Amino acid sequence: xxxxxxxxxxxxxxxxxxxxxxxxxxxxxxxxxxxxxxxxxxxxxxxxxxxxxxxxxxxxxxxxxxxxxxxxxxxxxxxxxxxxxxxxxxxxxxxxxxxxxxxxxxxxxxxxxxxxxxxxxxxxxxxxxxxxxxxxxxxxxxxxxxxxxxxxxxxxxxxxxxxxxxxxxxxxxxxxxxxxxxxxxxxxxxxxxxxxxxxxxxxxxxxxxxxxxxxxxxxxxxxxxxxxxxxxxxxxxxxxxxxxxxxxxxxxxxxxxxxxxxxxxxxxxxxxxxxxxxxxxxxxxxxxxxxxxxxxxxxxxxxxxxxxxxxxxxxxxxxxxxxxxxxxxxxxxxxxxxxxxxxxxxxxxxxxxxxxxxxxxxxxxxxxxxxxxxxxxxxxxxxxxxxxxxxxxxxxxxxxxxxxxxxxxxxxxxxxxxxxxxxxxxxxxxxxxxxxxx
Amino acid sequence: xxxxxxxxxxxxxxxxxxxxxxxxxxxxxxxxxxxxxxxxxxxxxxxxxxxxxxxxxxxxxxxxxxxxxxxxxxxxxxxxxxxxxxxxxxxxxxxxxxxxxxxxxxxxxxxxxxxxxxxxxxxxxxxxxxxxxxxxxxxxxxxxxxxxxxxxxxxxxxxxxxxxxxxxxxxxxxxxxxxxxxxxxxxxxxxxxxxxxxxxxxxxxxxxxxxxxxxxxxxxxxxxxxxxxxxxxxxxxxxxxxxxxxxxxxxxxxxxxx
Amino acid sequence: xxxxxxxxxxxxxxxxxxxxxxxxxxxxxxxxxxxxxxxxxxxxxxxxxxxxxxxxxxxxxxxxxxxxxxxxxxxxxxxxxxxxxxxxxxxxxxxxxxxxxxxxxxxxxxxxxxxxxxxxxxxxxxxxxxxxxxxxxxxxxxxxxxxxxxxxxxxxxxxxxxxxxxxxxxxxxxxxxxxxxxxxxxxxxxxxxxxxxxxxxxxxxxxxxxxxxxxxxxxxxxxxxxxxxxxxxxx
Numbered sequence: 001x002x003x004x005x006x007x008x009x010x011x012x013x014x015x016x017x018x019x020x021x022x023x024x025x026x027x028x029x030x031x032x033x034x035x036x037x038x039x040x041x042x043x044x045x046x047x048x049x050x051x052x053x054x055x056x057x058x059x060x061x062x063x064x065x066x067x068x069x070x071x072x073x074x075x076x077x078x079x080x081x082x083x084x085x086x087x088x089x090x091x092x093x094x095x096x097x098x099x100x101x102x103x104x105x106x107x108x109x110x111x112x113x114x115x116x117x118x119x120x121x122x123x124x125x126x127x128x129x130x131x132x133x134x135x136x137x138x139x140x141x142x143x144x145x146x147x148x149x150x151x152x153x154x155x156x157x158x159x160x161x162x163x164x165x166x167x168x169x170x171x172x173x174x175x176x177x178x179x180x181x182x183x184x185x186x187x188x189x190x191x192x193x194x195x196x197x198x199x200x201x202x203x204x205x206x207x208x209x210x211x212x213x214x215x216x217x218x219x220x221x222x223x224x225x226x227x228x229x230x231x232x233x234x235x236x237x238x239x240x241x242x243x244x245x246x247x248x249x250x251x252x253x254x255x256x257x258x259x260x261x262x263x264x265x266x267x268x269x270x271x272x273x274x275x276x277x278x279x280x281x282x283x284x285x286x287x288x289x290x291x292x293x294x295x296x297x298x299x300x301x302x303x304x305x306x307x308x309x310x311x312x313x314x315x316x317x318x319x320x321x322x323x324x325x326x327x328x329x330x331x332x333x334x335x336x337x338x339x340x341x342x343x344x345x346x347x348x349x350x351x352x353x354x355x356x357x358x359x360x361x362x363x364x365x366x367x368x369x370x371x372x373x374x375x376x377x378x379x380x381x382x383x384x385x386x387x388x389x390x391x392x393x394x395x396x397x398x399x400x401x402x403x404x405x406x407x408x409x410x411x412x413x414x415x416x417x418x419x420x421x422x423x424x425x426x427x428x429x430x431x432x433x434x435x436x437x438x
Numbered sequence: 439x440x441x442x443x444x445x446x447x448x449x450x451x452x453x454x455x456x457x458x459x460x461x462x463x464x465x466x467x468x469x470x471x472x473x474x475x476x477x478x479x480x481x482x483x484x485x486x487x488x489x490x491x492x493x494x495x496x497x498x499x500x501x502x503x504x505x506x507x508x509x510x511x512x513x514x515x516x517x518x519x520x521x522x523x524x525x526x527x528x529x530x531x532x533x534x535x536x537x538x539x540x541x542x543x544x545x546x547x548x549x550x551x552x553x554x555x556x557x558x559x560x561x562x563x564x565x566x567x568x569x570x571x572x573x574x575x576x577x578x579x580x581x582x583x584x585x586x587x588x589x590x591x592x593x594x595x596x597x598x599x600x601x602x603x604x605x606x607x608x609x610x611x612x613x614x615x616x617x618x619x620x621x622x623x624x625x626x627x628x629x630x631x632x633x634x635x636x637x638x639x640x641x642x643x644x645x646x647x648x649x650x651x652x653x654x655x656x657x658x659x660x661x662x663x664x665x666x667x668x669x670x671x672x673x674x675x676x677x678x679x680x681x682x683x684x685x686x687x688x689x690x691x692x693x694x695x696x
Numbered sequence: 697x698x699x700x701x702x703x704x705x706x707x708x709x710x711x712x713x714x715x716x717x718x719x720x721x722x723x724x725x726x727x728x729x730x731x732x733x734x735x736x737x738x739x740x741x742x743x744x745x746x747x748x749x750x751x752x753x754x755x756x757x758x759x760x761x762x763x764x765x766x767x768x769x770x771x772x773x774x775x776x777x778x779x780x781x782x783x784x785x786x787x788x789x790x791x792x793x794x795x796x797x798x799x800x801x802x803x804x805x806x807x808x809x810x811x812x813x814x815x816x817x818x819x820x821x822x823x824x825x826x827x828x829x830x831x832x833x834x835x836x837x838x839x840x841x842x843x844x845x846x847x848x849x850x851x852x853x854x855x856x857x858x859x860x861x862x863x864x865x866x867x868x869x870x871x872x873x874x875x876x877x878x879x880x881x882x883x884x885x886x887x888x889x890x891x892x893x894x895x896x897x898x899x900x901x902x903x904x905x906x907x908x909x910x911x912x913x914x915x916x917x918x919x920x921x922x923x924x925x926x927x928x929x930x931x
């Protein structure tokens with residue numbers, strides 16, 4: 001089953017030719033790198049995917065309800081399910097977003113949920129990305145190219161065609177659009193994900209813009225055209241983070257934001273995708289509470305499991321963490337991209353005791369998790385097949401209903417003993433095949 | 439009840455012409471249970487570009503605008519009449535976030551130690567709040583030029599020196615440690631001079647104004663312009679522009695009996 | 697018709713110009729390389745003067761190599777191809793991925809030719825890729841206005857380069873006519889045409905006599921399209 005679709009070299013050459021790159025900054029200079037592609041696909045069976053799909057829809061629906069709740073009444077806090085300390089002093093909680101509901105009540109339109117599969121076959125949620133999860137464009141274009149180089153493979157397999165991502169994205173934008181065109185707001189060519197911004201603009205028909213192309217008047221967002229005319233914008237898929245979005249509401253030094261876009265947004269005249277303020281629902285501290293949210297809002301049992309997680313914030317958990325630090329992985333709540341993650345098993349005696357002290361002193365800042373022994377995937381390397389750690393970023397789109405894209409970004413570590421799969425840290429990617437039911 | 443006439447003006451002189459100037463002003467007072475504002479007029483110079491109204495999530499009235507044409511001076515002037523119905527309180531409830539620290543009011547060692555020394559056991563929220571305000575008033579020395587607009591409560595507490603904004607931030611940090619919902623207020627309070635800053639605490643149904651710089655509840659000569667969790671949520675003027683220019687700001691205000 | 701941002705108009709125009717500049721200079725360089733076989737080395741100095749490129753080269757061999765392949769020489773053909781590619785990368789959604797891939801292909805092929813002793817043969821695929829680029833642009837671009845602007849850039853560059861390189865006056869006339877046709881068909885609509893430069897060009901094209909007017913004509917061509925929208929931000 002795990003046969004390569006084609007010579008990885010062929011696909012990587014095609015990826016280079018199609019400009020599939022991501023940018024990184026090293027020692028202060030910008031470089032574009034190819035995202036190494038591995039030709040052995042990850043295959044998810046129809047049965048597995050059916051569960052994953054149900055579980056992800058449930059999870060993202062609950063997260064959207066959570067966001068709506070905490071930016072209005074905060075019932076889940078009043079009912080004692082989520083402690084207020086994990087909401088109102090979270091870096092991601094934005095008071096300027098309180099007291100009003102975004103178009104159609106949707107906060108996380110595009111959710112990137114990271115999962116891993118344990119050796120016993122169980123899927124675990126690793127983290128939720130509800131701000132600007134990136135990466136969908138890579139498997140999207142890789143599939144296009146693989147079908148070009150290896151049509152025979154696709155002829156005889158029952159693989160869900162993943163090239164509907166653009167139309168899913170487009171209908172999500174259209175659904176929340178408040179009147180006017182769709183635009184994708186990019187910080188510019190020197191952003192790590194510029195390829196993705198321009199590719200998704202091409203595929204969805206949205207206009208790719210930078211902040212200087214946009215302005216607000218009477219609480220309506222417009223795009224300037226080159227003749228001095230203006231076109232109303234009804235939905236902005238913004239690929240810049242919350243703090244840079246509006247220099248008159250958030251960071252005043254932002255050079256990539258749009259002045260008064262928050263006024264247009266609050267007036268209900270434009271949809272911002274994803275909604276600002278989502279950071280409060282996807283930090284590693286809130287992660288602990290997501291299964292409780294599912295029960296609270298939906299009255300259902302969570303279909304997908306969290307990795308067993310401990311919050312040193314709770315005394316009982318703290319005691320367990322301090323006693324078992326050697327076998328746990330500790331994560332800094334506010335860090336992302338594979339940073340701020342340390343394994344107890346790699347610590348010296350001194351480091352263990354330093355960490356115990358730090359965790360005790362700053363109990364809100366860290367979570368600890370059991371290390372999941374997740375499956376290795378086959379990766380072709382220099383003519384051999386080697387085993388590497390990999391995760392899966394699934395993309396969930398919320399519009400008129402919540403849909404899971406039948407594919408995803410499988411990222412793998414390129415070092416034998418590493419668990420870190422992030423592209424910014426040198427990881428590669430695979431296509432993800434979801435098999436259709438027999 | 440008291441009737442007041444107010445006049446408030448800010449002038450920004452740029453060292454060089456600027457363009458693409460976008461701004462948000464929180465300079466027009468609005469009516470609440472305590473003050474009724476009649477006929478507020480806001481004049482903005484130069485008369486170019488577009489101006490419109492908006493509201494922020496804290497409930498403030500905003501004047502927004504954009505001026506693309508080059509200009510070296512920017513000024514706004516608000517005039518109007520206020521009826522002060524009640525000297526220090528208005529009805530209203532407070533969102534949860536007013537109970538938690540905000541960017542400029544995160545407590546550090548100094549605030550924590552000060553709170554420990556000065557917190558009272560009283561069961562009455564207002565007694566505790568007024569007590570903390572008095573402690574701040576006694577511990578601090580009013581002096582201009584030592585702190586900046588971005589100075590945090592913790593920094594000001596450490597130096598024990600500051601202006602009304604710092605007094606307000608320190609009091610907010612202490613009130614929130616005490617679990618009291620409270621917000622920062624900018625407004626006009628003197629016959630003439632600059633703007634003033636004070637604090638409002640919420641007891642579940644009322645907002646009550648406390649002025650820690652003068653160690654008193656606010657009186658019927660106070661006109662509120664705007665509020666937020668701290669200064670950074672509700673500057674009276676905030677703008678961005680293109681052009682490598684510095685600026686000099688002149689502020690004047692007048693509040694008189696009418 | 698879809699909306700186009702000001703920066704994209706600027707980029708489209710320059711994309712058309714740079715791609716065409718690579719193509720025209722490559723062709724004229726090939727002519728030079730052909731003469732080089734029997735020893736027409738000194739001709740490169742006149743060539744440089746014609747295209748208004750400073751002679752920074754130590755010898756004809758140095759010119760032969762650096763003018764074509766040296767990315768650090770801002771006047772080299774590869775530098776212009778790099779600019780074309782840079783403009784293309786920020787126009788993916790406008791020109792579409794296949795068109796961009798031909799520019800990338802031209803660049804990859806171009807680089808692989810460095811050091812060859814049969815440059816005109818080895819570089820044929822570079823020219824093929826540029827031809828394919830234009831074919832792809834015409835077939836894939838969905839925004840008619842954007843397509844007109846990229847062709848406007850191409851036409852401006854051709855007229856400009858033909859004049860500079862001293863092409864026969866029939867060729868120049870044909871390019872000027874072509875440019876005038878472009879502008880009169882779309883000029884009013886695009887709103888980016890300088891009226892007086894256009895009038896001057898029309899008069900020159902009618903006279904069919906370009907002797908002694910080369911500099912003035914080039915100046916009018918350079919002023920013809922006004923796309924200086926680039927804003928530099930500082931706070």
